[in-house]
Amino acid sequence: MAASSLATVFLKIGPILAIGLVIIQLEKCDYITSALPPSPSPFPTLARLPTVTPETPIPTPEPTATPGPPTPTPTPLSMEGLAVVAANVRSGPGIDYPILYTLSKDERVILHARHENWYQVTTPDGTEGWMAAEVLDVISAVATAVPTVTPTPAPAISP
Secondary structure, three states: OOHHHHHHHHHHHOHHHHHHHHHHHHHOOHHHHHHOOOOOOOOOOOOOOOOOOOOOOOOOOOOOOOOOOOOOOOOOOOOEEEEOOOEEEEOOOOOOOOEEEEEOOOOEEEEEEEEOOEEEEEOOOOOEEEEEHHHEEOOHHHHHHOOEOOOOOOOOOOO
16 A cells, blocks of 8 residues: 555544554555564463473382392201120110110211210111110210100019
């Protein structure tokens, strides 16, 4: 539009409408609208924050105990005695008891109990009886581990 035609329109339509037409015409000019500041918004605008996608926590596995070296199992004492001479196995702890078995030298017996100077034993053939401590070789750790008992009284010897 030419300037003279704008003035004619201004006079015909009134000043307010003419200003509106001028603004519309100015908005069509790209170089002018890019130079104008942005029109204010009636609502405050906040800067948009970047969105964060939450991460689902992955549970940490419980630590497992690392096995150490195995604990050595103590070897139980072999509750044995060795006959140092050929010896008698008796039915009770003393020479007044009858002989049940005669043990050869170097034969082993299993020790079950002790009464004074006698051991309650089981022979290799399974005979159970008593032997004098002086005819047996027993290591000291085994001798202290053998339980002490009180046996039944010796039978009365008939004349």
